[in-house]
Structure formats: structure tokens, C-alpha cells
Amino acid sequence: MNGENNSNDDSEIGSWKKKLIWSWILTIPIALIMLSERLFGFELIEMPYSVIVMLVLGFPVLFIFGYDTIKSGLRGFFTFYFNMDSLIALGTIVAYITGFLSLFDFIADYSGVAAMIMAFFTTGKYVEAKARGRASAEIMKLLQLGAKSSIVIRNGKEIEIPIDEVVVGDVMVVKPGDKISTDGVVVKGESSVDESMVTGESLPVDKKKNSLVIGATINQDGILYVKATKIGKDTFLAHIIDLVEEAQGSKIPIQKLADKITSVFVPSIIILSILAFLNWLIIFRDLSRAIGVAVSVLVIACPCALGLATPTALMVGSGMGAKRGILVRKGEAIQTMKEIKTVVFDKTGTITKGKPEVTDIYSKIKEDKLLEIAASLEKLSLHPIAHAIVVKANLKKYRKVTGFSVVRGKGVIGKIGSKEIAIGNRALMNDRKIKYSDFNSQIETFENSGKTVMIVSEDKKVIGVIAVADAVKDDSVEAIQRLNSLGYRTVMLTGDNERTARAIASQVGIKEVIANVLPEDKAKKVEELQKEGFVAFIGDGINDAPALKQSNVGIAMGTGTDIAIEAGDIVLAKGSLLGVVQSINLSKATFRKIKQNLFWAFAYNIVAIPLAVFGLLHPVIAEIAMALSSISVVTNANLLRRARVD
Amino acid sequence: MKKLKISIEGMHCASCASNVEKSVSKVSGVKSCSVSLMLKKGNIECEDKINIEDIKKAVAKTGYKVVKVE
Numbered sequence: 140m141n142g143e144n145n146s147n148d149d150s151e152i153g154s155w156k157k158k159l160i161w162s163w164i165l166t167i168p169i170a171l172i173m174l175s176e177r178l179f180g181f182e183l184i185e186m187p188y189s190v191i192v193m194l195v196l197g198f199p200v201l202f203i204f205g206y207d208t209i210k211s212g213l214r215g216f217f218t219f220y221f222n223m224d225s226l227i228a229l230g231t232i233v234a235y236i237t238g239f240l241s242l243f244d245f246i247a248d249y250s251g252v253a254a255m256i257m258a259f260f261t262t263g264k265y266v267e268a269k270a271r272g273r274a275s276a277e278i279m280k281l282l283q284l285g286a287k288s289s290i291v292i293r294n295g296k297e298i299e300i301p302i303d304e305v306v307v308g309d310v311m312v313v314k315p316g317d318k319i320s321t322d323g324v325v326v327k328g329e330s331s332v333d334e335s336m337v338t339g340e341s342l343p344v345d346k347k348k349n350s351l352v353i354g355a356t357i358n359q360d361g362i363l364y365v366k367a368t369k370i371g372k373d374t375f376l377a378h379i380i381d382l383v384e385e386a387q388g389s390k391i392p393i394q395k396l397a398d399k400i401t402s403v404f405v406p407s408i409i410i411l412s413i414l415a416f417l418n419w420l421i422i423f424r425d426l427s428r429a430i431g432v433a434v435s436v437l438v439i440a441c442p443c444a445l446g447l448a449t450p451t452a453l454m455v456g457s458g459m460g461a462k463r464g465i466l467v468r469k470g471e472a473i474q475t476m477k478e479i480k481t482v483v484f485d486k487t488g489t490i491t492k493g494k495p496e497v498t499d500i501y502s503k504i505k506e507d508k509l510l511e512i513a514a515s516l517e518k519l520s521l522h523p524i525a526h527a528i529v530v531k532a533n534l535k536k537y538r539k540v541t542g543f544s545v546v547r548g549k550g551v552i553g554k555i556g557s558k559e560i561a562i563g564n565r566a567l568m569n570d571r572k573i574k575y576s577d578f579n580s581q582i583e584t585f586e587n588s589g590k591t592v593m594i595v596s597e598d599k600k601v602i603g604v605i606a607v608a609d610a611v612k613d614d615s616v617e618a619i620q621r622l623n624s625l626g627y628r629t630v631m632l633t634g635d636n637e638r639t640a641r642a643i644a645s646q647v648g649i650k651e652v653i654a655n656v657l658p659e660d661k662a663k664k665v666e667e668l669q670k671e672g673f674v675a676f677i678g679d680g681i682n683d684a685p686a687l688k689q690s691n692v693g694i695a696m697g698t699g700t701d702i703a704i705e706a707g708d709i710v711l712a713k714g715s716l717l718g719v720v721q722s723i724n725l726s727k728a729t730f731r732k733i734k735q736n737l738f739w740a741f742a743y744n745i746v747a748i749p750l751a752v753f754g755l756l757h758p759v760i761a762e763i764a765m766a767l768s769s770i771s772v773v774t775n776a777n778l779l780r781r782a783r784v785d
Numbered sequence: 786m787k788k789l790k791i792s793i794e795g796m797h798c799a800s801c802a803s804n805v806e807k808s809v810s811k812v813s814g815v816k817s818c819s820v821s822l823m824l825k826k827g828n829i830e831c832e833d834k835i836n837i838e839d840i841k842k843a844v845a846k847t848g849y850k851v852v853k854v855e
Contacts, residue, residue: 151797211795211848220808220847222800264797275823384790387821388828402803446799446822454823 152272155265158204159258165196166258173251187241190248194238197254201231205257221405223442229409230437231257234758237430247427249434249758256438256762263766267443270773274451277458278387282380284336284355289320292364305367313363321354322369322376330361337376338697338712339464382466382710386457387450389470393730394449397737404442408748412436415752431758435751439761443769444743448736451776456729459780464697464712465722472692472708473733476726479692480672482622482719483665486633486640487523488679489696490619490647490716491609495524497531498590501581502603509603511538513562513595516553519543524591525551527607546570548634548657550593561596564636566655568594568601575601589642591635611646618716619648625723632656632664632676632686658682662689677719679703694719721784728782736772743768786816789829789837792853793844796822804847812839 175183212228215221238250331343419429514532517525543553550563662685676690687693687706695707698714711718
């Protein structure tokens with residue numbers, strides 16, 4: 140969908156290249172003429188013919204190959220929207236005119252200098268455009284990841300159609316090695332799919348009937364028949380692209396000063412150059428020198444290094460992230476990350492897999508009977524624990540439930556026949572004044588092994604308990620260990636009870652547990668923790684959204700709900716906690732790079748501009764220095780790739 | 786309030802991007818505008834009843850061209 144981006148970039152580089160080659164073909168003779176006396180000890184062409192030759196050779200360099208720059212630069216003087224072309228245009232035209240004036244013996248001839256400035260400027264732009272292209276390589280690859288066409292079954296025949304013509308419900312035939320064209324569900328076939336390009340997960344994922352597949356991922360070994368469920372803007376890839384583009388447009392606080400300077404930079408430099416000119420003219424009474432100095436000031440000033448410092452580093456950084464399934468949505472998170480002291484985790488779906496299973500049942504009535512009652516109510520709830528109970532019961536027919544309601548963070552209530560049923564945690568039982576002391580020791584045993592216990596009551600009497608366990612994700616332990624050893628305070632924040640929470644926490648190495656937190660209070664707890672330092676919150680559920688927003692850096696699991704993803708500053712497509720460690724390392728490395736770049740860009744301008752004002756730099760040297768400064772900033776950003784983030 | 790994404794052609798330096806931001810921000814109905822030189826794209830937050838032509842004109846005034854509006 141963004142195919143034109145790349146060609147655009149290539150054409151930009153290509154056009155600079157063409158201009159650069161022609162400019163130098165004409166500029167090299169000019170340089171030889173200018174330097175001949177110094178190089179060979181005699182003048183190649185004598186005055187005033189040399190000036191005429193340089194004016195003739197220089198004309199196309201400035202006004203044909205440099206036409207775009209001159210035009211765009213001069214426009215600034217009419218619209219007052221100056222850009223860096225304005226500086227180059229003014230500098231080269233002034234220098235070129237001295238050529239004519241010198242024929243009448245007024246002043247020194249800078250016409251050759253004009254051509255050289257333009258040639259070096261073009262060269263600099265070419266190198267910079269190439270380096271910028273390299274900086275955005277990963278992101279551009281992501282933007283162009285989408286399939287261009289798809290094989291679908293229409294009227295019983297396999298036909299290949301452009302991706303735009305695929306509609307929801309089409310069955311696509313995906314052969315081994317082919318790209319799955321859009322998001323869908325497998326209706327037939329078995330295979331493994333390489334999802335690394337979108338989730339960063341390096342191992343292929345097995346797919347069979349009813350598995351969900353992501354558009355733009357690559358089918359490995361078997362044929363898959365996939366029914367398209369989402370197309371165009373609704374696909375996972377389209378969402379990822381939106382997130383990434385949003386980040387590139389977002390501003391990082393540290394860039395603000397540089398942006399402010401950039402916006403007034405060019406007019407300020409024009410004024411400064413006029414002042415320098417007047418200074419040399421009036422005080423030193425040297426018109427030739429005054430023109431040389433004014434041109435030097437114009438061409439040495441470089442708003443580009445300042446303006447490129449942050450976006451190029453951000454681009455490289457987010458590209459490195461995207462490759463690992465880390466999507467930075469808000470650029471600001473990169474700056475905030477280094478201040479983080481506390482990392483707070485949600486439990487279910489974040490530390491654990493979020494797919495609880497019923498492991499134990501302890502009941503005073505028959506187990507089947509208990510499950511039947513429980514499942515009939517839980518069928519009506521959307522909670523993952525409810526789902527586990529329904530799966531375990533595996534009923535063909537459910538009992539009729541009336542007056543059903545969900546008590547948020549506590550459980551569910553309803554009536555089966557005339558009997559009042561309540562299923563939930565201790566808080567629900569306490570609220571309803573139901574005694575569970577007979578079951579207490581059993582409940583505690585389950586909880587001590589990290590299981591969540593649902594108490595089932597009928598007419599205010601407990602009839603049994605169901606224990607549900609949610610396995611810890613494979614790499615949660617490693618991730619939290621690494622965070623601990625990096626010196627972060629790790630905290631678990633969960634709606635689950637203290638005992639279960641502690642059991643899971645000790646399994647993964649988290650020391651602090653805040654349990655029994657109602658969904659609406661999660662953000663408040665984060666706020667309390669923020670009093671002791673910046674907090675990163677990692678979560679995946681709808682109820683985590685306020686906490687993600689409240690925290691200084693919200694990291695959402697991409698495997699979770701859209702609402703959580705919307706609220707996160709960083710999204711982990713893979714859903715592994717190692718992504719948290721990587722996000723922290725990546726943010727810190729990127730921010731260091733941004734600081735370095737801004738430092739050099741400021742330092743360059745602060746040193747170079749005064750040198751030019753005091754007449755210490757020849758205009759050509761000034762131009763070379765300018766080109767090098769912006770190239771070095773972009774190249775330095777590209778060096779970010781060497782940082783260790785894994 | 787709605788969000789617009791525009792693709793811009795012709796920008797090649799940081800002051801170009803900052804000019805576009807300044808000019809588009811002045812269009813009535815535009816709440817905010819941020820331009821990425823790297824992606825050659827601008828994100829605009831504006832009122833629902835915005836005239837796209839006004840935005841295109843604002844970009845053209847600074848010397849660049851809107852090639853796509855999403």
C-alpha cells in the first residue's frame with residue numbers, strides 16, 4: 140500500500156546523483172582554473188578570460204542542475220517561509236554576481252566559488268539522502284510488507300486478484316512459501332507460519348483449522364485455505380503501520396529547543412550575514428572580503444543537522460524495535476524511559492499466559508453437579524476464568540439462569556430455578572455474608588500453589604470450590620530476573636487474592652505484590668507508586684487501560700485487547716516480557732544517540748558560525764563543513780544499530 | 786475532531802518540515818500538525834468540517850505538494 144514511498148526515495152537519491160555528476164563535470168575545470176596558480180605555478184587561463192569561462196561553466200551548475208534549490212530558496216524571500224535552500228541560493232547568487240562585477244574591476248571574483256558551493260551542496264544532499272534512506276530501511280520494509288495480490292476461490296475456481304479486490308469472507312489459497320494476503324482464519328489445511336516480520340517471534344507458529352493468521356506473514360510448508368476476516372485498514376499490519384507512523388510524527392521533548400531554533404534559524408542567519416557584510420564593509424572598508432564573509436556565513440549555517448538529529452535516531456531506533464516486535468507509539472516514551480525506577484506488572488495475560496485451566500475441584504456435592512451449576516452461570520461471563528470453567532464442564536445443555544449479573548473484580552451472581560447462586564472470590568462471599576470457613580484450609584492450599592480459587596455458593600451456602608491455574612509465560616522468569624539485576628523495583632499489581640498472587644510472584648522473582656486490587660483502582664495504585672519515582676506499567680486487559688495511561692511509560696501486550704493497545708506508549712507485538720527489557724535498552728540507546736546528535740549539531744553551529752562571521756573560513760570550506768555536519772548526524776544515527784538491546 | 790494523514794512531496798530539509806508545520810497549523814480548524822521529514826508525511830488533527838483544499842494550499846504556499854490525503 141505504500142509502495143510509492145520507496146520509489147519516491149529512490150527518485151530523490153537518483154535525481155541528486157544526476158545533478159551531482161553534471162555539477163562536478165563542470166565544476167572540476169572551474170576548480171582547476173581557480174587553483175592553477177597554486178597547483179601548477181602558472182595560470183591556466185589568464186584574466187579576464189578565466190572569469191568569463193567560470194561564469195559560463197558555472198551558469199548551468201547553478202541555474203540548471205541547481206535550479207530546484209535556487210527556485211525553492213528564492214521562493215522563501217517572497218513567502219517568508221525560508222528554508223536552507225534560501226541560504227544556499229542567496230550565497231551562490233551573490234557569489235556568482237561578483238564574477239560580472241569583477242570584469243569591471245570592482246572586486247574579487249567569487250563566481251567559481253559559487254559553482255563549487257553548489258556542487259558540494261548537491262554532493263552533501265546526495266550522501267545525506269542515501270543515509271536517510273538507510274535510516275528508514277526497516278520501517279520502509281514494514282510499510283511495504285503487505286501482499287500485492289491474492290489467490291482466492293471464486294465460483295469454485297482459483298483466481299489471482301489484486302489485494303484491493305479481496306473481500307471479507309473470501310477463501311484464499313496460500314501455498315507453501317507464499318505470503319498470506321490478509322488477516323483471516325484457517326478453514327482447511329495445516330502448516331506452520333513465519334510471523335517474525337510482524338510479531339518478532341522467530342519460531343514459526345503452527346496453524347490448523349480455526350487458527351487465526353495474520354496478513355503479510357509467510358506460510359512455510361503446507362497449503363492453507365484461509366477465510367479473510369479483515370481487510371485494508373482493519374488488518375493487524377495496517378494497525379502496526381499506523382502506530383509506527385504515529386511515532387515518527389510525535390515529538391520528543393528534548394527536540395523542542397532544536398525545533399524552535401530551526402524555525403527561526405534561516406531568517407536569523409540571513410540577518411547575521413548582512414550584519415557581517417556591513418561590518419567588514421564599514422569597519423574594514425573591504426568590499427571583496429565582506430562579500431566572501433557574508434557568503435561563508437550563509438553557507439556554513441546548517442539547520443539540517445539540528446533538525447535531523449532526533450528524527451533520524453528515532454527512525455533507526457523504531458526500526459530496530461519493529462524488527463523485534465516492539466512498536467514505539469509515542470516518541471516521548473524514549474526520553475521518559477531512562478527515568479523509570481519501578482516496573483509494575485499486571486498478572487493475568489501479562490506475566491501468565493492468560494489462558495487459565497481448571498486444575499482442581501473440591502466439593503461437598505457431586506463434581507459434575509457443581510460444574511454444571513458453575514458453568515451455566517459462567518457461560519454468560521466473558522472473563523478468562525469463566526471460560527476455563529465452561530471448557531472444563533464441557534456441557535451439552537446449560538441450566539437456565541435468571542437475574543444474572545457480573546460483580547466487577549469479584550465474581551458473578553444469578554438464579555437457577557429458585558436457587559440463588561454466587562460464584563466468585565472471598566470478597567464476593569464476604570459482601571453477601573456467606574461463610575466459607577469449612578473450605579478455608581483447602582482454599583489456602585490451592586492459593587499457596589498459585590491457583591485462583593472460585594467459591595461456588597447456593598442459597599448462601601458454599602457447595603464447593605474450583606481451582607484455576609494460569610501458567611506463567613516461558614520467558615517471564617528470565618525477563619523479571621534481568622529487570623531485577625538491572626536494579627528496577629518490580630511490582631505485581633493484580634485483582635487476584637494475596638496468596639495466589641504471592642505464589643506466582645515468587646515463581647517469577649517479583650518481591651512486591653499488591654493484591655486484591657479492583658480494576659478501577661489499578662490506576663490509583665500506580666499513582667501511589669509514582670510518588671516514589673517514575674513507573675512503567677505493563678498490562679494487556681481492558682481494565683489495564685487507565686493504569687497504562689496513568690503510568691509514565693505504558694507498555695501494552697500486543698496480544699491483548701485493542702483498548703489496552705490504544706492506551707500504551709509502547710506495544711509488544713509478541714506479548715513476551717523480554718520485550719520489556721528490550722524496550723528499556725532500546726529506548727536508552729536511542730535517547731543517548733539523540734543527545735549525542737543534538738550535542739554535535741549545536742556544537743557545530745556554535746563553533747562554525749562565529750568562525751565564518753570573523754572571516755576565518757573560506758566559503759568553499761564553509762560549505763564542505765556544512766555538508767559534513769548533516770551527513771555526520773545521519774551517519775551517527777545509523778550507528779545506533781550497533782547498540783546491544785537484546 | 787478527526788485525524789488526517791497527508792503525504793508531502795518535495796521536502797528535503799528540516800526547515801522544510803518545520804515550515805509546513807507552521808503553515809498548516811495556521812489553517813482555521815487545524816488543531817495540531819506534525820510533519821515527519823523521514824516519512825514525508827504529516828499528521829493533522831483538525832475539526833470534522835475542514836476544507837482539504839485549504840490544507841493543500843497551506844502546504845503549497847511553503848513550496849511543497851500534497852500528493853495523498855488519507
